[in-house]
Amino acid sequence: MIKKTIIAIATIAVMAPTMALANEHDNNNAISYSGPVDTITVAELLENTSMFTERNAIVEGKLIKQIDAETFIFSDGTKEIQIELDDDIRMPQTIDATTKLRLFGEYEGGTTPEIEVDRLQLL
Numbered sequence: 001m002i003k004k005t006i007i008a009i010a011t012i013a014v015m016a017p018t019m020a021l022a023n024e025h026d027n028n029n030a031i032s033y034s035g036p037v038d039t040i041t042v043a044e045l046l047e048n049t050s051m052f053t054e055r056n057a058i059v060e061g062k063l064i065k066q067i068d069a070e071t072f073i074f075s076d077g078t079k080e081i082q083i084e085l086d087d088d089i090r091m092p093q094t095i096d097a098t099t100k101l102r103l104f105g106e107y108e109g110g111t112t113p114e115i116e117v118d119r120l121q122l123l
Contacts, residue, residue: 037058037102038058040058041078042059042061042075043078045059046079049110051109053109053113054107054109055107057103057105057106059074059103060076060123061077062075062097062099063101064097071085074103082113083103084115086117091120100122101123102121105118106118
């Protein structure tokens with residue numbers, strides 16, 4: 001009986017941090033705000049393509065081409081840029097090249113500038 005109790009306590013101690021982290025990334029409880037936000041154009045982002053450039057960015061536009069499972073070409077009407085969607089982004093509906101989106105992420109310059117998208121919102 002004591003051995004089973006020790007095993008149960010050890011199991012809980014090992015799993016508790018994992019369960020806590022899993023709950024942190026649960027976007028079902030995220031606030032869905034649709035009001036105004038400060039956005040930037042892709043053209044403005046591409047003014048600085050130094051490989052040391054990193055900045056938070058919010059852009060609005062459309063995914064115009066899929067490269068692989070998580071990589072797309074995004075256009076806001078000014079220019080195009082490669083984006084990479086975070087693994088845990090899920091959409092409840094299908095999106096296409098006409099779906100207007102707001103992307104929240106980090107812009108990184110370099111030879112292939114891209115936005116690493118943490119969250120996206122349908123507009």
